[in-house]
Amino acid sequence: MDHHRWWMNNHKLRSDSWGATEHETLCKVIDKLGRFDGLDLANLAGAEVTFRRLQLIEYFYSDRGPGGAKTNKGGGKDSKKEDDIYKFESSIFSGSHREFGDVMVAPELMTYVSKEVESEAAVMKQIRKVKQSFDLQASMEGLARVRPQAAVASVAKQFFPLPSVSVSAVVGEANVHANFERGSRSAERKSAQRSHVARWADDAINALNAMYLGTEFVADSSEAGASASLAQKRSVLRILSLVKSLGKPPSDVTGQGALSELRAKLGYDGQPSTLAQLQEGLVSLPVSGSQPAPLEKILGGSADFPCSLLESKVLPPEAVKGLKAQTSLKQPYFDPLLKFNRRAYASFVRKLHDSGVIKFRRSVREQCGLFCVWKKSGKQRLVVDARLTNLWFSDPEPVALATGTSFGNIEVDGHGPIQLAGVDIADAFYNIELPHQLRDLFGLRPLQACEAGVGWCEGAALADHDKIFPVFRAVPMGWSHAFVAMSISS
Numbered sequence: 238m239d240h241h242r243w244w245m246n247n248h249k250l251r252s253d254s255w256g257a258t259e260h261e262t263l264c265k266v267i268d269k270l271g272r273f274d275g276l277d278l279a280n281l282a283g284a285e286v287t288f289r290r291l292q293l294i295e296y297f298y299s300d301r302g303p304g305g306a307k308t309n310k311g312g313g314k315d316s317k318k319e320d321d322i323y324k325f326e327s328s329i330f331s332g333s334h335r336e337f338g339d340v341m342v343a344p345e346l347m348t349y350v351s352k353e354v355e356s357e358a359a360v361m362k363q364i365r366k367v368k369q370s371f372d373l374q375a376s377m378e379g380l381a382r383v384r385p386q387a388a389v390a391s392v393a394k395q396f397f398p399l400p401s402v403s404v405s406a407v408v409g410e411a412n413v414h415a416n417f418e419r420g421s422r423s424a425e426r427k428s429a430q431r432s433h434v435a436r437w438a439d440d441a442i443n444a445l446n447a448m449y450l451g452t453e454f455v456a457d458s459s460e461a462g463a464s465a466s467l468a469q470k471r472s473v474l475r476i477l478s479l480v481k482s483l484g485k486p487p488s489d490v491t492g493q494g495a496l497s498e499l500r501a502k503l504g505y506d507g508q509p510s511t512l513a514q515l516q517e518g519l520v521s522l523p524v525s526g527s528q529p530a531p532l533e534k535i536l537g538g539s540a541d542f543p544c545s546l547l548e549s550k551v552l553p554p555e556a557v558k559g560l561k562a563q564t565s566l567k568q569p570y571f572d573p574l575l576k577f578n579r580r581a582y583a584s585f586v587r588k589l590h591d592s593g594v595i596k597f598r599r600s601v602r603e604q605c606g607l608f609c610v611w612k613k614s615g616k617q618r619l620v621v622d623a624r625l626t627n628l629w630f631s632d633p634e635p636v637a638l639a640t641g642t643s644f645g646n647i648e649v650d651g652h653g654p655i656q657l658a659g660v661d662i663a664d665a666f667y668n669i670e671l672p673h674q675l676r677d678l679f680g681l682r683p684l685q686a687c688e689a690g691v692g693w694c695e696g697a698a699l700a701d702h703d704k705i706f707p708v709f710r711a712v713p714m715g716w717s718h719a720f721v722a723m724s725i726s727s
Contacts, residue, residue: 513610603680608622618714634718
């Protein structure tokens with residue numbers, strides 16, 4: 238249908254032009270056959286006949302066709318000759334050189350068509366009345382009178398494409414792009430506000446034009462100002478007034494708050510899960526004194542496979558350096574409280590250590606960030622920003638999870654009902670131990686030994702001011718290969 242609208246607009250045709258209605262109907266037929274019925278149009282003889290008729294109609298309005306720019310406008314023998322040629326070309330386009338039998342039209346169809354034509358005529362009459370009322374109102378307001386067209390094809394065609402606000406002929410005295418002399422700061426601020434309003438209005442206009450014409454024709458709207466109709470001018474002024482009515486942004490919304498709203502994601506339960514300002518008492522973690530379970534204890538003798546698989550995914554430092562050069566990310570995201578309040582960060586690190594989530598090391602290969610999102614229970618879920626760490630690993634293995642179709646395929650025999658249940662393991666990720674050789678890829682911001690409250694690290698005593706790095710001991714949520722936790726918990 239986009240092609241039909243473009244073709245009508247390109248040839249400046251009305252809906253009552255010859256072949257226009259038929260062209261629209263045939264385009265709808267092709268669209269439904271392909272997208273709704275899912276037929277292979279390239280192998281359908283009926284589709285070929287439809288395409289041939291579409292080509293004939295478009296050929297009629299081409300430069301070479303009878304309805305094109307080179308059409309002989311005279312009468313007499315030349316017109317009759319062109320008509321005969323057109324009939325002959327029509328038979329060729331349709332794939333046959335002679336008619337077969339008489340026409341086949343059902344009487345009920347003729348009755349229905351006549352009623353629809355009468356209804357359409359009544360609608361067009363009302364549209365002409367509306368058009369005349371617009372002209373009368375424009376005259377009373379002293380505005381330029383827009384001469385009505387001989388036949389109004391549709392109301393929408395009078396409006397689109399809407400001209401851009403930047404076209405001064407469109408907005409007249411309300412033009413927000415009026416030139417001004419450089420003056421006081423107040424004048425410059427007002428001018429900047431007008432420019433912002435104009436840009437926002439242009440964005441809305443481009444969106445409306447794209448919905449009606451398609452994105453490829455939006456650029457043409459900037460050239461429509463010189464011949465803009467009264468309806469278009471009033472529409473643009475209406476859009477401007479609506480943009481102005483929005484006013485300034487709310488005073489209680491900060492840049493950080495707006496970013497939090499934009500970062501809203503869907504949680505596991507399908508509900509929005511937004512960033513949360515970290516509150517240590519609300520973060521969901523294993524109880525104090527917990528220890529994550531090693532893979533050897535969970536999988537027994539088969540633990541070597543996931544460990545060796547994860548080790549094989551680690552890329553060499555040279556490859557990681559190249560990947561980092563291709564990304565604009567310089568450092569991971571950290572919760573503002575942990576980033577700017579060192580005392581709060583040290584307290585939270587000690588809590589992570591007491592819960593068995595982290596250990597300490599002298600050095601790390603990569604650092605990651607920390608932030609929280611809300612859970613449906615009112616608690617906060619700890620998430621790791623491991624985007625830089627993920628660059629150290631090749632693509633993860635695909636995960637096969639059950640879908641609705643899988644549950645729909647369950648068959649129950651006649652021996653009684655089947656019972657299904659769901660199990661949610663609390664803090665599942667942080668109860669599974671991360672392999673020892675991967676932990677230095679999940680380092681956090683360093684602390685002094687006295688701040689972390691530890692005196693030993695990697696078998697050696699620490700001085701109070703020695704720098705140490707917290708590293709994840711448990712599988713972090715946010716790691717691209719955390720699928721191992723999902724496969725183990727299942």
